[in-house]
Structure formats: structure tokens, C-alpha cells
Amino acid sequence: MKVTLIAGSNHQAATSTRLAEYIQHLVTSNGHQATLIDLHQTPVPFYSPDxxxxxxxxxxxxxxxxxxxxxxxxxxxxxxxxxxxxLKNALDHLGQDHFNNKAVLSVSSSGGAVAVSSLTQLQTIVRNLHGINCPEWISIGGDQRKSFQTGIAYSDIHPDVDKRVRRVVNSFLDLTALLSVRQEVVRQ
Ligand SMILES: Cc1cc2nc3c(=O)[nH]c(=O)nc-3n(C[C@H](O)[C@H](O)[C@H](O)COP(=O)(O)O)c2cc1C
Known part of the structure; x- marks a missing residue:
């Protein structure tokens, strides 16, 4: 399967981007292809209908x-x-043809304990784009972000955080596989 990840921070040392890189690592370790688009490294222009x-x-x-x-x-x-x-600007360039019936996992990093507001907002946008929101999401808040600071090895990610990330990524891959089979059946 092919997974595309968008890292939606414009911050060089973003913990959300480092988390996305770790998810990319887990996806490829499971034998799938994963492409990471880092909007800090490869910015896209301001969206304009004109x-x-x-x-x-x-x-x-x-x-x-x-x-x-x-x-x-x-x-x-x-x-x-x-x-x-x-991230909102990048999503404004995209449409339902990019998301239709695909599994979408939302992940976020926050200063506060849980990034509920941004995750809820992302799931609303995904619904509008006709993607299928994963039942779970990943929030790294407060001290949990330490596992994703620059220079921290994947082996040093806090075990509780690592356990959750792995579980959610596995459930995302299961949903992606289910929906991919469905797409194949629809195409036949
Ligand atoms: C402009 C700005 C607004 C922020 N607003 C919030 C917020 O509403 N709630 C919160 O918990 N943290 C907030 N933060 C803290 C960031 O969520 C936190 O630093 C997070 O780790 C940033 O993610 P990154 O490491 O991927 O850059 C804000 C930070 C900035 C720079």
C-alpha cells in the first residue's frame, strides 16, 4: 500500500514533523511505501481561486x-x-479526488495536555473532503513532546507514547487495507 504523510508545520524542529517521520518509519517497516511531504522543506504557494x-x-x-x-x-x-x-493552505489546494474513501489519520502536537481542538478541526476538514477518518488519532501534548525532540533516537521514545503510536498506526493500516480492497471491488 502507499501512504502519503503531510507534515504541516513551518518549524524546523517541529515535534509534529518528527512524529510524522516516525509514523513513516513504522509504515515502511510494515512493508508499505510512505511519502512524507514536509511543508517546511517544500512549501506550497498561497492558495488562490484566481x-x-x-x-x-x-x-x-x-x-x-x-x-x-x-x-x-x-x-x-x-x-x-x-x-x-x-497545513490549511495546503489542504485548500486539494479536493475530494485526493481524499475520496481513503483512510485518514490525524496527528497533532500541543503545548497543552491534549490537542483536541486541532484534531477535531482536522477530522471536520477530512469529512468535508470525503476521506474516512480513523476512529483514533494521536495527540502528543506537554511533556510527551520530549520523545520527538531533535536528536532523540526512536529507541528512546517513551514506552507509553510508543505503544500508543504503534497501536494507532496499526489500526490506521488495517483501515487503509480494508478501504483499498473496497476500492478495488468498486473499480472491477
Ligand atoms: C502561534 C502559536 C499558537 C499556539 N496555540 C496553542 C494552543 O492553542 N494550544 C496549545 O496547547 N498550544 C499552543 N501552542 C503551542 C504549540 O502547540 C506547541 O509548541 C507544539 O508543540 C507546536 O508543535 P511543533 O512542535 O510541531 O511545532 C501554540 C504555539 C504557537 C507558536
């Missing part, structure tokens, strides 16, 4: 990776009880 930005390299890459994906992971920092501006 300009499709055809030929913009980073935007074309994002759209291609999303069309190719069987499953999608969206990672965001929690900003002002919502998702980041850069």
Missing part, C-alpha cells in the same frame, strides 16, 4: 502523492486551538 499555480514543483508533487495514496496521515501543531496555517 491562480491554479500549474507547474509549481512542490505543489505538483503534493497533488501527485495525494492522488497516489491509499491512506493519508495529516500532522499539525496546535495553533490557537486550531490547525496550522500552512
Amino acid at each position: 491562480n491554479a499555480h500549474g507547474g509549481h514543483e512542490a505543489l505538483e508533487k503534493l497533488k501527485r502523492a495525494m492522488l497516489d495514496a491509499d491512506g493519508i496521515v495529516l500532522a499539525t501543531p496546535e495553533y490557537h486551538s486550531g490547525i496550522s496555517g500552512v
Whole structure:
């Protein structure tokens, strides 16, 4: 299966991006393909209904990776009880053809204990794009972010956090597989 992850932070040392990288690692360790689009490394232009930005390299890459994906992971920092501006801008470039009937896992990092507001907001956006929200999400809040600071090895991720991330990623991959089979049946 192919999984596309969007890391929606514009922060060099973002813990949400590091979490997305770890999820990418778990997905590939399970024998699947995983493409990470880091919006800090490869920014996309401000969305405008007046300009499709055809030929913009980073935007074309994002759209291609999303069309190719069987499953999608969206990672965001929690900003002002919502998702980041850069992630919302990237999502505004996308549509139902990128998300339709695909499993989507939302993950977030917050200063407070739980990133409920940004995760709820992401799930609302996914529903509007006709993606299928995973029943679970991943929130790293407060001290849990220490496991995803720059320089921390995957082997040093706190065992409780690691256990949850692995469990949720496995359930995301199960849902992605189920929905991929359904898509195949519909296509036949
Ligand atoms: C502009 C801004 C707004 C923020 N708003 C919130 C917030 O509403 N709730 C919260 O818990 N943390 C908030 N934070 C803290 C971030 O969620 C926290 O630093 C998080 O770890 C950032 O994710 P990152 O490590 O991926 O950059 C805010 C930080 C910034 C810079």
C-alpha cells in the first residue's frame, strides 16, 4: 500500500514533523511505501481561486502523492486551538479526488495536555473532503513532546507514547487495507 504523510508545520524542529517521520518509519517497516511531504522543506504557494499555480514543483508533487495514496496521515501543531496555517493552505489546494474513501489519520502536537481542538478541526476538514477518518488519532501534548525532540533516537521514545503510536498506526493500516480492497471491488 502507499501512504502519503503531510507534515504541516513551518518549524524546523517541529515535534509534529518528527512524529510524522516516525509514523513513516513504522509504515515502511510494515512493508508499505510512505511519502512524507514536509511543508517546511517544500512549501506550497498561497492558495488562490484566481491562480491554479500549474507547474509549481512542490505543489505538483503534493497533488501527485495525494492522488497516489491509499491512506493519508495529516500532522499539525496546535495553533490557537486550531490547525496550522500552512497545513490549511495546503489542504485548500486539494479536493475530494485526493481524499475520496481513503483512510485518514490525524496527528497533532500541543503545548497543552491534549490537542483536541486541532484534531477535531482536522477530522471536520477530512469529512468535508470525503476521506474516512480513523476512529483514533494521536495527540502528543506537554511533556510527551520530549520523545520527538531533535536528536532523540526512536529507541528512546517513551514506552507509553510508543505503544500508543504503534497501536494507532496499526489500526490506521488495517483501515487503509480494508478501504483499498473496497476500492478495488468498486473499480472491477
Ligand atoms: C502561534 C502559536 C499558537 C499556539 N496555540 C496553542 C494552543 O492553542 N494550544 C496549545 O496547547 N498550544 C499552543 N501552542 C503551542 C504549540 O502547540 C506547541 O509548541 C507544539 O508543540 C507546536 O508543535 P511543533 O512542535 O510541531 O511545532 C501554540 C504555539 C504557537 C507558536
